Amino acid sequence: MIYQVEVTLDPQDLYDADLLKRKICSKAGIDLSTVASYHIERRSVDARKRPTYLLLVSVYTKSDKRISEPLIRDTYNRVENAEEILIIGAGPAGYFAALKCLELGYRPIVIERGKDARSRRRDLRAIQQFGIVNPDSNYCFGEGGAGTYSDGKLYTRSKKRGNVKSILRVLVEHGADPDILVDAHPHIGSNRLPDIITAIRQTIEDFGGQVLFNHRVTDFEIQQHQIKKVITSQGSLTARKVILATGHSARDIYYLLEQKEILIEAKDFALGVRVEHPQSLIDKIQYGQQSRHQNLPASAYRLACTLNHRGVFSFCMCPGGLIVPAATAPGEIVVNGMSLSRRDSPFANSGMVASVGVGDALKHGYKGSMACLQFQQKVEQRMFESGDGSQKAPAQRLKDFINSINSKELPPTSYIPGIFSQRLDQLLPRDIYEHLKRAFVFFGEKMPEFITNDAIVVGVESRTSAPVRIPRDSTTMMHPKIIGLYPCGEGAGYAGELSQPRSMANK
Ligand SMILES: Cc1cc2nc3c(=O)[nH]c(=O)nc-3n(C[C@H](O)[C@H](O)[C@H](O)COP(=O)(O)OP(=O)(O)OC[C@H]3O[C@@H](n4cnc5c(N)ncnc54)[C@H](O)[C@@H]3O)c2cc1C
Structure with a gap:
């Protein structure tokens, strides 16, 4: 007989095989001596109270035959x-x-x-x-x-x-x-x-x-x-x-x-910025602990709201990651995010973008099937032109972004080409900026510590989907x-x- 049981484990016990077996048997109501093998089917972290691992486990008794799947x-x-x-x-x-x-x-x-x-x-x-x-x-x-x-x-x-x-x-x-x-x-x-x-x-x-x-x-x-x-x-x-x-x-x-x-x-797409926090701050918000246990992954977040029919959402959140320059041609600045397998950089970054409809591109004077593409390209070029001709990206501290003020100096960042202080409201289309700003304020009401000047916003996150x-x-x-x-x-x-x-x- 094959049993499937759900088991919870504290992070420090994640690799304790004996404890896991005992928990499996107690959940399945079987004796340890009858267990031939077990297989973890699914593993997730539940961080709603204190962070705990949730495991879905298939248990095979000695009379079961485990059939392995053929290679694709x-x-x-x-x-x-x-x-x-x-x-x-x-x-x-x-x-x-x-x-x-x-x-x-x-x-x-x-x-x-x-x-x-x-x-x-x-x-x-x-x-x-x-x-x-x-x-x-x-x-x-x-x-x-x-x-x-x-x-x-x-x-x-x-x-x-x-x-x-x-x-x-x-x-x-x-x-x-x-x-x-x-x-x-x-x-x-x-x-x-x-x-x-x-x-x-x-x-x-x-x-x-x-x-x-x-x-x-x-x-x-x-x-x-x-x-x-x-x-x-x-x-x-x-x-x-x-x-x-x-x-x-x-x-x-x-x-x-x-x-x-x-x-x-022409097709709708999304446009915005990449926001970068210290990873330790996101861990504190999500896990409610000053320091994360070594068996817990760098924590992530997901945020979304709709303001006046325009969606604003976090996109491609990279815990323990890096912001990277994702331009595909000279003369433009585009940022995106990635992380190494260990997700061990001290930064957490995420795209924070507002949806852009074809109507927005037309309103800004672009026409035809390339309207959204040209709208997207123009913003990327504006980001580049505000800089020194390198891939240094314009950036602001998060609270300064919300308050439309220039940041006097900027904190460290994972973005290797470097950043320079620049008011992004002067480079982003006004309605996109206004929606991002209102969304940040709204997210701050849900997660007050998220809105901090220890975080920065970097321009521009524009390649979320095809225009x-x-x-x-x-x-x-x-x-x-x-x-x-x-x-x-x-x-x-x-x-x-x-x-x-x-x-x-x-x-
Ligand atoms: C930094 C970064 C992080 C990302 N992180 C994630 C993630 O964590 N999870 C996720 O799901 N997605 C992520 N994405 C998005 C993901 O990479 C894309 O969704 C995916 O690569 C799209 O696949 P695709 O094959 O359709 O197009 P692409 O990956 O864009 O591939 C298109 C290929 O076509 C080639 N090509 C283009 N023009 C020509 C031409 N004229 N002649 C010949 N070849 C051509 C290009 O060189 C390229 O190799 C990330 C993207 C970036 C840049």
């Missing part, structure tokens, strides 16, 4: 001689599409503008240390896309989801810690992701697929509404089926589609006007942001 890799086919599918973009969407091709018996050829995961590192250093942004190799472009040096949070509150477990299993088969199958808030960390991404490429190649780096797609050849060729910086490739997975930052692709009169449409949608038929998943073109991933404008919360409160 065993479902892949050798595809050397199979029909080819071109996949543009080696981000998470592109690589998982390639694995799906192996499963279905197609030969994926992945075309990527950037470099392999390891070679990207040099370009990231150039952004961090010298403020030089390579438009083909940066925090968003290159093998693994924006996912490689991302935070690696693997959970979603989106209700629109596929088989999340199978995605996690693919990651484990390629080197991720099996804990991600168990944790309620699985997280990989930017230090571990590059090797996992490299191993996924190895699988694609082992089964007969191909990955072409340093191939920027510059054009498509289309005849009678059917895609025929993909033109790259290194020559052209014949194509009958093309998966377009270039992400939400490939502005040149959106412009190319517009110029070729391939149907695209353009590339339409596709919901059944065939193909573009409604171009036969053989399959928009996919975040750049298509259908993906929900993985950590966007449900509304916590309305005002």
Whole structure:
């Protein structure tokens, strides 16, 4: 007989196997001598009173047989001689599409503008240390896309989801810690992701697929509404089926589609700042303790409200993390957040963004399908122009932001290129600033210690989701006007942001 029981453990007892077994037996009402093995199915922290671990455990008695799941890799086919599918973009969407091709018996050829995961590192250093942004190799472009040096949070509150477990299993088969199958808030960390991404490429190649780096797609050849060729910086490739997975930052692709009169449409997105607190303060607020036990993870928060029909919410919160420069072209400042697997930096950062509708972009004078993209780009450029031409980002202390005053000096930050004091209300669109400010005041009523001048806000958090949608038929998943073109991933404008919360409160 298999029992499934819920057990609570204090953080200091997390690795006490004997205590866990005793608790399991007492919950299941069985004798210790009958237990053959147990398996933790789910692990979460309940911080509502004092922080406690909640474990969902399957218990196997000696008469049970535990059946282990077959490897996903065993479902892949050798595809050397199979029909080819071109996949543009080696981000998470592109690589998982390639694995799906192996499963279905197609030969994926992945075309990527950037470099392999390891070679990207040099370009990231150039952004961090010298403020030089390579438009083909940066925090968003290159093998693994924006996912490689991302935070690696693997959970979603989106209700629109596929088989999340199978995605996690693919990651484990390629080197991720099996804990991600168990944790309620699985997280990989930017230090571990590059090797996992490299191993996924190895699988694609082992089964007969191909990955072409340093191939920027510059054009498509289309005849009678059917895609025929993909033109790259290194020559052209014949194509009958093309998966377009270039992400939400490939502005040149959106412009190319517009110029070729391939149907695209402006789409709502979100805009705001990244807020950074000392991690110890967030731990104190969330765990109610001066110092966090070593077995507890750096604590996170999630905040959301609706003000005058505009949502304001925390986005991609990175406990124990770093703010990183995520611009994809010279002349713009964009910030995002990541963390290492141990989440041990002394800072906690999160995007804090307000939703931007197509109507907002039109009101600001932008037109057509690129209205939201241009609105987004303008704000990023304004942030850059306020600085010294490097990737130093404009910043303010949080209370000073709320009160629209210049910060005399700024506290330490995790953002390596550096920050400079600048009133962000002078750079953000007025209505966005006003909503952020009111939301902070509202969050401060719920969590007074959150509003402190020990925290800073840094501009600008603008790449939360695509500002353009590339339409596709919901059944065939193909573009409604171009036969053989399959928009996919975040750049298509259908993906929900993985950590966007449900509304916590309305005002
Ligand atoms: C710092 C940071 C932290 C993040 N943290 C998280 C997180 O914790 N959890 C989470 O779920 N999400 C996170 N994200 C977001 C996540 O990375 C994206 O949602 C995800 O990468 C989108 O996948 P994608 O494949 O659709 O697009 P992308 O990852 O953007 O990949 C697109 C790929 O297409 C390539 N490409 C673009 N144009 C061309 C062209 N013309 N020719 C050829 N190739 C091209 C790019 O180089 C890139 O490799 C983070 C992002 C960043 C930047």
